[in-house]
Amino acid sequence: MAGVAIPFWLALALLILGSLYPDYSQFEQSMSVLGAVDAPTHFIAPIINNFPLGLLFILFGVSVYKTFPQSALARFSGLLIVLHGLASFVTGDFACDAGCSLDAPSTTQQIHHLAGLVMAWSLIGAGAIWAWLGLRLQGFRGLAFLSMALTLVALVTVPMVAISAKNLVGHGLYERVNAFVSAIWVAIFAVVLLRRNA
Template sequence: MKSLDRALLTCGLLIPFWLLTGVWLTAQAYPGYDHLQQAMSQLGATGAPTQDWSPLLNNFPLALLFVLFALGLARRWRTSKLAMLSAALILLHGLGSLGTGLFPCDQGCAPAEPSRSQQLHNLCGLVMFLSLTLASALWVRLGKRLAGSKALGWFSLVCLIAAVVTAVLMAQAAQSGQLFGLYQRLNYGVSVIWIAGLALCSLYPALANRFRIATT
């Protein structure tokens, strides 16, 4: 594997750590911020104390990492149309992350009459959820068929189910006003952990083969 391909795929491994570190650091500068109750988007919301630099630390770098990883995935599995489609979906996710940073949500992120920026923010967020969910669904099949790893297929399935379940819990929490931040973090956390797992198996085929042997 070429060094460029390794560098691009390694971006997928960095994503969970960047997300965790970026959100934690930003929240330190937001007095009274509650990770269990508040959405991550509130860190960059209009009027938030961290509005100006939250996208610079979170949305924009993550968007770049997703795009670079998508390019690496496309180069690694270029013989498969479905894998190329998954790479396109991950690239789309990166563009959605860029959009959520460019268009901040309104104060509180849940206004009765959302602004145009809030509407675009919500649209980009929906694109982010759908793109990674569909990408992980593709790898339920591609794990065994392309990477030769049943474990990757099962891992993708578990992450897919967890993403859907936590999305439902997020919707319920939005209505009740309780623990939205927790369910959002679980939802996105599952997705970026899946990205890291896919990056590992793409970088180290021998690792995927070991998982295959362990599950047969």
């Protein structure tokens, strides 16, 4: 159930935090800005967003790991999901500088961005594993094709997030597409596992 809850929690957290930040743009500004040191939501952002989501990802990753004792690759995908959750805690602990400016970022912001990269690539890696593994395990063929499609979208948006961060056009939109595609993949995977266990 932790996996199913993830995209809904993410959407609710962003809506709440965005409403508490005057003139915040979900389409132009990054999610990290909500927790930046100068943000009006600086103290509450990790409590509403990073930490609960990190816990949900860890719980789901552990569930995946325990569900497939016979498959080292499936277990590795579970560990990647756990890694995503741990990185979410790091992004909450280490906030961006004021406005998340890319000019001369502090060590804290560099750690924040490194953890953000780990978050993105860990779920892309887990999705890629299931795009391959789902075709080889009975009952996971549909998940394999969904994993291929959603992982491809997440992969394509990574450079778009980086480019938009530099030119400051549509950065929030691309970042959210990347995050929600991966979160939706996790939720679909969770539903597949729930049905399988039922």
